Amino acid sequence: MSVWDLNGRKALVTGGARGLGQAMAEALTRAGAxxxxxxxxxxxxxxxxxxxxxxxxxxxxxHLDVTDEASWEAAVAATVAELGGFDVLVxxxxxxxxxxxxxxxxxxxxxxxxxxxxxxxxxxxxxxxAMRPGGAAGDGGSVVNIASVAATIAFPGIAGYSGxxxxxxxxxxxxxxxxxxxxxxxxxxxxxxxxxxxAMGMQLAVDCAELGLFPSVEEAxxxxxxxxxSGRLGEPSDMADAVVFLASDASRFVNGTGxxxxxxxxx
Numbered sequence: 001m002s003v004w005d006l007n008g009r010k011a012l013v014t015g016g017a018r019g020l021g022q023a024m025a026e027a028l029t030r031a032g033a034x035x036x037x038x039x040x041x042x043x044x045x046x047x048x049x050x051x052x053x054x055x056x057x058x059x060x061x062x063h064l065d066v067t068d069e070a071s072w073e074a075a076v077a078a079t080v081a082e083l084g085g086f087d088v089l090v091x092x093x094x095x096x097x098x099x100x101x102x103x104x105x106x107x108x109x110x111x112x113x114x115x116x117x118x119x120x121x122x123x124x125x126x127x128x129x130a131m132r133p134g135g136a137a138g139d140g141g142s143v144v145n146i147a148s149v150a151a152t153i154a155f156p157g158i159a160g161y162s163g164x165x166x167x168x169x170x171x172x173x174x175x176x177x178x179x180x181x182x183x184x185x186x187x188x189x190x191x192x193x194x195x196x197x198x199a200m201g202m203q204l205a206v207d208c209a210e211l212g213l214f215p216s217v218e219e220a221x222x223x224x225x226x227x228x229x230s231g232r233l234g235e236p237s238d239m240a241d242a243v244v245f246l247a248s249d250a251s252r253f254v255n256g257t258g259x260x261x262x263x264x265x266x267x
Contacts, residue, residue: 003250007032010083010137011247012075014038014066014123015093017045019198020146023236024090024243029057031244033088036079038064058083066093066119072126080136087141088247089127091120094146094164096200098157098207109160116164117171120145124175124188132184140185144246145172146239147190147258152266153227156213158204165192169258176256187255189246194234194262195224201233230263 011028015021016037025035029052037059039045045061052059060082064075079086094116097108124143131141148165150158168190176188195201205220214220225232242261245251260266 003252004244004248005032006088006244006248009033009088009247010036010079010085011088011090012036012038012062012079012086012127013090013092014064014119016090017041017048019200020193020196020236020239021090021092022048023240024092025052025059027237027240027244028088028090028247029055029059031248033247034058034083035060036075036083037061038066038075038079039093040065064093066091066123067114069122072122076126076130077136080130085139086127086130086137087139089123089141089143090243090247091123091143091145091168093119096158096161096204098204098211099160100157100211101159104160112160112164116161117167120168121171124171128175128179128184128186131186132179132182141187142247142251143175143186143188144243145188145190147172147192149192149194149260149262149266151258152192152260152262155224157208157211172258173256180255187246187251189251189254189256190258191239191242191246192258192260192262192266193239194228194265195221196234196236196239197221198236224265228263228265229267232263234261234263 016025017039049059049061062078065071130136147168150162151165172190179186208220
């Protein structure tokens with residue numbers, strides 16, 4: 001059996017209703033995994049799960065507000081019950097609010113912290129509880145946190161967002177250390193996606209132009225491409241394939257680290 005084969009794996013993808021999360025869910029199912037999509041976008045999330053199932057995958061949807069502990073408990077329980085286990089968590093849900101440091105709104109910063117940092121931390125907490133020996137699933141597994149190239153570069157307009165993604169990087173490494181020392185059998189890694197022209201990615205370019213950081217949206221995008229040795233923006237499939245790698249046995253000795261999937265932008 002190929003080390004890339006995910007047959008028999010059961011995954012929960014947060015923020016999986018659209019964008020990068022949807023691409024990650026699709027890639028996991030193509031590799032053979034059963035996938036539960038967790039999102040606050042109930043209608044869209046259910047539609048995405050139905051599309052995956054229509055293509056022959058085992059897929060479901062559960063409401064998940066990553067900032068809420070009870071919501072995590074319910075989502076993990078639904079994943080175990082409906083999929084018959086739980087051994088892959090993709091902590092993808094996140095938001096980005098573009099602001100200059102001089103104009104930072106504390107409410108916006110707290111919102112990013114709550115979703116990006118607290119949400120990721122709660123995901124690891126409840127994944128560990130379910131995947132460790134004696135847990136509801138109990139067979140170990142892999143946690144893939146979605147950080148950002150923003151954690152490794154100094155790009156204007158995203159100080160708050162960069163801070164939250166840097167926090168994800170640090171939490172990833174500590175969580176992996178704890179899981180190893182306590183014998184959970186769970187690997188924890190993160191990826192640093194480059195800019196992808198999803199709705200969220202393009203909104204960043206629009207916001208940067210509106211803030212006067214670049215003369216136009218096109219020049220904001222061009223600045224990113226100019227910083228990228230590969231000479232292009234990322235594609236959802238670039239990020240999704242990295243997630244499949246980290247969820248699979250191909251990465252069996254990769255633990256507590258971050259994988260740059262940014263075309264070299266952060267190097």
